[in-house]
Amino acid sequence: MLQQLEMLSEARYMHDTFRYQSHSEKDTKDQIVSHSFSLSKVNYQKGICSSNRKTLILEQLQEALDNLNCMILDMKELVVFMSSYPHLYRQPYSMHLLLGNCMFGRQMEAELVLNFLLHTQPHGAEELEVLPVVGPGRVGKTTLVTHVCNDERVRGHFSEIMFLSDHDLKDENLSYIGERCVKKYQTSMLNKHGRMLVIVEVAGDINIDEWKRFYAASKWCMRNGSKFIITSRSDKITKLGTVRAVTMKYLSDEAYWYFxxxxxxxxxxxxxxxxxxxLAMEIARMMNQCLLGATGTICVLMNNFDIRYWCKVLTFLRGLVKWYDSKFGEDPCDALNQNRSAHLWRMESHF
Structure with missing residues (x-):
């Protein structure tokens, strides 16, 4: 079912791409929009004539239509599967109301983290459960964990939620953390659980020895049912988990465009x-799936809902990417995603 939904998403993306390209080519003849368009899903060889490009696009569309026909024939199974779930409310007038209250594109990861936190260990279990969350920079690991921790069910399940960094795992900080745990344990005797949730954000590679000392010290001062979440870019933390790690990746082209x-x-x-x-699709493609850059760019486009202004934004981004690649040999969004400094232009000074 998930594969079918993914194919539907890709087909919709291909449909939008073909439709907006066709409209752009028509506008080019009328001297309204003169930018060329290239499909992110299809790599055209340099020098292919316009007729061959259209033929290739039509072949891609035909393939997408064939896939859709196959899925439609098997749609009864999907309907039966979805009918077992509770009905959703009607789509709000503004999609901002919907996306503003959820982790877009991260529903599956959020559900995995939530199930881990609310799962109750058998009585008498001595080991504290650890969930690693792995993913590249700026992919949303901290945002995901924070979003789940704001859930009322999680806040009601744990007496305290503590955020730490890998620096806090050093020996000189263990005494402070231990005192805090003991104090919490003493005060939690008045309630029914006293469970703690500790989130450890690791900037680079975690020191295994420091983690083992911290974990051992936590076992004697934290009550049964307390849990750990470790977030890091390095997949080395997966060996520290007591459950399967949650791996996060950047959004697909289809999901990013929809967002x-x-x-x-x-x-x-x-x-x-x-x-x-x-123009919006071309601008989104220049963002190279960077959520940080997309947020600011979207605000600019929303506040200046004018086709001429959007053309200037696209021209500006193309010039920036070309200049950055010639000077630094990479895309500026790649530097932002890897949490490195990036030399960017001010958009206002170029308009």
Missing amino acids: FKTLTFGSTDPMMHQRMAY
Whole structure:
């Protein structure tokens, strides 16, 4: 079922790509929009003529249609599967209301973390459970854990939630943490559980010896049912987990485009502004799946809902990426995702 939903998402992305490209080519003839468009899913060889490009696009569309036909024939199974779930509320007028209250594209990861936290160990279990959360920089590990910790069920399940860094695991800090745990244990005797949740954010590679000392010290001062979550870019922390690690990846092209389009247009139907939808898709492609850069760019587009202004934004981003690649040999969004300093231009000074 998940594969079928993924294929539907890819088909929708291909549909948007073809539709907005066709509209852009028509506008090019009218001297409205003159930018060329390239599919992120199809790598065209340099020098292919326009007719061959259209033929290749049509072949891609035909393949997508064939996949859709196969899925439609098997849709009864999906309907039966989905009917067992409770009905959702009607889609709000503004999609901002929906995306503002959820972790977009991270529902599965959030559910895994939530199930881990609310799972109750058998009575008498001595080991404290540890969940590693692994993923590249700026992928949303801390945001995911924070989002789950804000859930009322999690807050009601644990008496205290403590956020630490790998620096706090050093020997000189263990005494302070131990005193805090003992104090919490003494006060928690008045309630029914006294469980603690400790989130450890690791900047680089974790020191295994420091972690073992910290874990051993925590076992004698933390009550049964207390748990750990470790977040890191390094997959070395997976060996520290007592359960299977949650691995996070960047959003797919389809999910990123849906996220960008939905927040940019809000309650406005992109079909009513196909030229601007084409520009938005090109701008999203220049973002290279960078959520940090997308947030600021979306605000600029929302506050200046004008096709000429959006053309200037696209021209600016193309120039920035080209200059950055020639000077530093990489995409500026890659530097941001890896938490490295990036030399960026001010957009206002170029307009």
